[in-house]
Amino acid sequence: MMAQLSQFRLKGLLILAIVIFAVPLFITNPFHYGLATQIALIAGAVVGLNLLVGFAGQISLGHAGFFGLGAYFSAITTSTYGWSAIPALVVGALGVAIIAWVVGRPILRLKGHYLSMATLAVGFIIAIILNNEREITGGPDGMPVVPFDVFGWELSPFGQYTLFGMEISGDLAWYLFAGVILLVAVWLAQNLIDSPIGRALRSVHGSEVAASVVGVNTAKYKSLVFVISAVYASVMGALYAHYQGFVTPAIAGFDFSIILITMVVLGGMGSTIGVIIGAVVLELLPQLLADFQDMExxxxxxxxxxxxxxxxxxxxxxxxxxxxxxxxxxxxxxx
Structure with missing residues (x-):
């Protein structure tokens, strides 16, 4: 049974890769590339959230807070203090992991709507801090973010680059980069799901009492998956900030948290490819309904x-x- 599931997930990963690399064949508009890049980065965060919600059965209504922390840490350290983007992204993810572990240990003892309220409060606290620390974050007005750089090589939507001898635009380069990052995120998630940790998470989702009886340390695994999902959000938030070139506290707000959890539920909790479809649908629907104006x-x-x-x-x-x-x-x- 596990072998069949692994083969199914491998097929899903291959189909996703084909779709990602086929998209540039059908779009040439920079706006559409921008939308596709945004979808890929947000979908990566949703894949991490699905590990927590879909597989471990733990709700989080403040996950945008971790997305925002990753975005702002990278923005501040690169734009204000001159860090390179990769160290900023890694250190930011480690910092978010520590925060998620410290916060997650007590709140994950809660269940049901109590857990929902606790995670919601975490998101509110992070958003309030980002809004109020004007000298560091720019307050409600936000702050600019420098282009993403890898060993001195800057990746900007407005640049021109050479890939395998071909000249490609910056928006296409960013889209391909985001697509590869999404593939890596999905591959890591699928490997985690098929590991002993994944089986422990599914047992916690099924019944914490039964999982405890057979020797599963439920508190440990719930905290672990909470940290992993927060790191996913932090990394994608940092990349999102560099791509947009500007970041505001809205990126850590309640509205965005609800969008993330809705993507998971809409696509199908416990389905890695499903939640990506949920992200695509939820991002494209407003664009498709824009012509209806007040009825949108x-x-x-x-x-x-x-x-x-x-x-x-x-x-x-x-x-x-x-x-x-x-x-x-x-x-x-x-x-």
């Missing part, structure tokens, strides 16, 4: 509501179940 948010909410009513397990799991039923019915008819 009404239609947006209506679509999400109908999706949750008729596809409660999420987009990808529901589609997979329907396909499996059709195949089973077809096989039965052949017999």
């Amino acid at each position: 948010m009404v239609l947006f909410g209506l679509i999400l509501m109908l999706t949750m009513i008729f596809m409660p397990k999420g987009l990808l799991p529901t589609a997979a179940n329907l396909l499996a039923k059709r195949r089973k019915k077809s096989a039965g008819g052949d017999v």
